[in-house]
Amino acid sequence: MVELPTALHVDTTSIILGSLVVILFAVGISLRPPPPQAHPFLLGRQxxxxxxxxxxxxxxxxxxxxxxxxxxxxxxKRVRTAKDILELSQTCLEGGERGTWIKGGEKLVEVVQALRAGLLSTLGNTPGLVAVLVEDPTDALLVTLALALSPQKPLVISPGSNLPETAQVTAIIQSSTLFAAAQSISHTPDAKWISLGGAGEKSEAAEDLLVTGRALIANNEAPPPTEAEPSDVALTIVSEGVPLSITHLNLTASLISWASLFPASPKSTRPTLSDSLLSFHHPSTPYGFGLALFAIFTSASLLLVSLPDSATHDDLQALLSTRSAQPPSLIFAPSSTFSEPLYKLLLSKMLGDSAIIIRQARNGKLRLLREGVLATKTIWDQILFQGVKKESRVHRVRALFLEGPVEQSRLETFRTTLGVPTVSTLAHAFLLSPLAAGMMWDVQRLPHPQGASAKSLGPVxxxxxxxxxxxxxxxxxxxxxxxxxxxxxxxxxxxxxxxxxxxxxxxxxxxxxxxxxxxxxxxxxxxxxxxxxxxxxxxxxxxxxxxx
Known part of the structure; x- marks a missing residue:
């Protein structure tokens, strides 16, 4: 009978080899590619x-x-009018001091209710039509919502839109920079004027509206909210010279269309209270107002900004680096003014890295993209893209929506660098939501119907x-x-x-x-x-x- 040794002797070489095996196994597990979020084959007819x-x-x-x-x-079932949407919302306004009334972090519903009471104390609690020409997007949204809940209905003039000649308004709310345009509006002789100031200017009379409204609410002297039916007109937006009489039914129906952009499978993507939504669309347009209303309905934090047509990547970097707001998790922007600055901003953050690393990282993420995988925790993200996103202040972004067609190669650059869904949408001047929009998990590079000689712009x-x-x-x-x-x-x-x-x-x-x-x-x-x-x-x- 053979006796086994009482002690197991292991040499140094075996220990080193065993340690290497364990380390390689752990690295392989942690860096393995994530499972596809969409099937790698074509999704079929959409x-x-x-x-x-x-x-x-x-x-x-x-x-x-x-x-x-x-x-x-x-x-x-309980959401029938704009009043119902606001009462269910927990949305806060971010970005520090914005416009006339926002100092940073205020709850939107409370500001709208106080502003409504202040406006009615000045304009009167009787039916009327109030022209709204406001340049600051935050002020424009607050005034529009406050008037939509009152007998004084807003007539919102979209930026660059022709003014209606027949509408007789009883009051005009305008930015000081748009005073000349406001003078051309047809109004009654006793129409009241409220100026909100302009860039770098403050209007004490406008600021007092919020103070007065809060005092009226505290003393229970504010007029009760106006009851409305779904078929009643909530507001009128003048877009491309055409007055659009938008009903409460139009507003609630737009929420369905916006929600369809966020699928529930393989995981829920709908905005929540923890999301921060950054919108570059002015709320005086139907598209911008519908987007802001959807953010309010989902209780996502809201930040409204604007970029000039000639904006550079430095302008975008300064805007995203706002310390008074957390980095955005959802971005909605027009591709004509946002795509180029974002593209150059991401490239500028890669300049300090080796060209070999950049090329290999991009090729590695493209291979995953061809398999239908959108990921933010691959080895290439740890080597390169995580640092690029943090320096660009877009590391919290989980979806990017660009209005208008975008080059397919640029879409792939955004998807590989950010690792999140990048969606093209199509807007129309009369609609409160996108007319068409891509699927979030669709990362195909589709052939153009007109062949290879066609433009490289992708589908919408x-x-x-x-x-x-x-x-x-x-x-x-x-x-x-x-x-x-x-x-x-x-x-x-x-x-x-x-x-x-x-x-x-x-x-x-x-x-x-x-x-x-x-x-x-x-x-x-x-x-x-x-x-x-x-x-x-x-x-x-x-x-x-x-x-x-």
């Missing part, structure tokens, strides 16, 4: 197609997420939930399979068709019409067969996404 069409027109396209079922008009995605589209073009081209032409839109986000210019509407009464919404009746003047002519020329790709 639009649902109707079975019938009219001559010279494409079939009706809708978002495939709805499965052909009509989208609801409100996100929750399928129509969002709640919006139906079709293309009106040449019948011969449509029969060949080229679906291209003018974009037509049908959606509950639009004001009643009877309030829009007839030249912008097109009726397709021969096709079956959608039934009326519950509690509403279809009429000849306001029926679902009227389509808005957008004036946008687009082409529908084989994947069900729009190309401009």
């Amino acid at each position: 639009s649902t197609i109707a079975r019938t069409r009219l001559p010279s027109e494409s079939p009706v396209y809708s978002n495939s997420n709805t499965g052909g079922v009509r989208a609801p008009l409100r996100p929750e 995605g399928p129509p969002v939930t709640g919006i139906d589209i079709k293309l009106r073009g040449d019948e011969a081209e449509i029969l060949k399979g080229t679906i291209k032409g003018e974009l037509l839109v049908r959606t509950p986000l639009l004001p009643p068709p009877s309030t829009l210019p007839p030249s912008l509407l097109l009726n397709d009464s021969p096709l079956p019409q959608l039934p009326a919404y519950p509690g509403a009746s279809s009429t000849i003047e306001d029926n679902s067969g009227k389509w808005l002519r957008t004036g946008i020329t687009a082409e529908m790709g084989k994947e069900g996404v729009l190309w401009l």
